[in-house]
Amino acid sequence: MLDGLLLLFEGYTLLYLLAGSVGGLVLGILPGLGPVFALAIFLPLTFGMTPVEALVFLGATYASCVFGGGITAILLNTPGTPGSIATTFDGYPMTQKGEGGKALGISTMSSFIGGIIGVLALAFLGPMLGEWSLKIGTAELFMLTLAGISLVAVTGRGDTKRGLIMGGLGLMLSFIGRDVITGTNRFTMNTYYLEEGIAFVPFVIGIFALSQALLLSDEKGSIAKASKVSGLLDGAKEVLKRPVTLIRSAIVGTVLGIMPGVGINVSNFVSYLVAKKFAKDPESFGKGSIDGLMAPEVANNATSTATLIPAFALGIPGGSSAAIFLGAMMIHGLRPGNAFFTDPMVPTLIWGFIFGQVAFLILGLVFANRVAKITLIPNSLLTPLVGLLAIIGAFSYRNQILDVMLMIIFAFIGYIMVKNKFPLPCMVLGVILGNMAESNFHRSVRISGGDLSLFFERPLAIILFIIVLLILFTSFIDVKKLISRYSK
């Protein structure tokens, strides 16, 4: 483990870590952009890096971005990311009471501790899950990817049918290109460009980054107005006086992070509600309660790292951010599962993730108030810059100009889809998992000599199949209503 720490100081890893932290903080503060945007726009920058540098850079970006979302939530009542909505409940009332600095200190320290607990969960639970993945065959792997695909129903909760339609669209897009088993070119329109399938990086940049810039361009003026604050260190000390809230919120955040399809958008709310339920003074919640501010901030940073556990250990991304991480891993030649956790670079990666939390702690305590001023940049100046980064990012993937066109097409599709409330993460999950599901299915069928009963002979495959059915069933049917109807 110590060797891993020493390796972190070699090459440019620490420099990339710092760059990721600063970039993530800036993009986290800007409302409407968020961690998925940050990861998508920064992904092309990793092509020249080593795998460990790339993952440390993206990890630092992600952690810092999730934290950054809380700064504007506290100072301006404008959550930078959907994971910071619950932060506004008590963070902004503190600012109104003139305790903005203290609130920022609480947010920074809470996010730091939450993030560290998330990284520890990744370090200890990840290898266990990875080792378990060795014991499963192609039939179970197929069922596992099927469970991953069925998560689109969870991701699109509230509109399950649309979620499944978008998941289906993503799967169909994943079939474009050369078939992994038979080598047949499918839906390539006889073009060489499509033989390798839809290029993931231009696709992600278009869907999440440029489309977001198009949405931002419709809003006039700048994002917000900033104000002066002080007293950050006092707030940071307050967090350490409340170990119970800290541990409870971190557990909530980690468990929800491991559960695919949940993510920071849900965990910050759940953690807030749990803290309120156990609070001695629940009436103070919503009026500037320290526990009320701590709970979502601890949870969302714990969740952000914990979401990587199923992605790294099983290759099942629970959401868009984890999907981009998985994409980055594959681009750098890394395979998820036990092979990943037995790679000698993992200790360095874990240290990198820990240092990523330290970086935003320092940045947060020293620069939070100053960085918040970037919300004053007018949208008319910001959107062309995002457009430029998106174009160069897509081009730098393979130095192919056609990738830029593909990115623009997906940006247009993404914009129209968002405007019409179609859940984009479902489509990304479909694209990521399509080929995995198909290749595992065909390998299983080949091993069993064409017999499909293989999927229903092995106990784990059956359990996973039941889970898939349960996910789909509970997504379509309001279980609570059903129970109450029958209990009557």
Added chain:
Amino acid sequence: MMRIKSLAKVATKLLIDADTFLLYCIAVFSVVIFAFSYSFPQEAARFPQAVSVFTFFMIVLEFITRYKKKKKIEAEDIAETKEGKESKDQQLEKKEVGINWLLVLMLVIVYYLLLKPVGFYPVTIVYLLISPWLLGYRNKKVIILTAVIATITVWLIFGRFFYVPLPMGIFG
């Protein structure tokens, strides 16, 4: 100019309320995937066919749900209009529609088309000078400074640090 603006607004409105159109597009895409997969070997065709049928089925289900909802909303709408309230269509017409997104998209497409023949440096500088101005930003000093700094930063990071061969165009 006014005509272009009003045309853009109409196009935007159509696309923003393109819910049904998008579902039709995905349905057509499913049919195309299903039909084309017949020419593949059975192993390569199985998954695309299964997924396209499933997606098509979900779209049909979505239309059925929406039809039921529409009937319900129409009944409520008639009741509300009778009470003197605005109908949903009238409310939709009043909704303000921005066209800046279309402008940004056009600028990005023009940038893409000129990137290879003209080259990274001139196209980027011109793009960053024109775009904020067209989007309504008027501080010339800030625009020029941003254009120069952003071009140099992108060149340094991508071109020098990550060795991305940025298109040289007329300078090549």
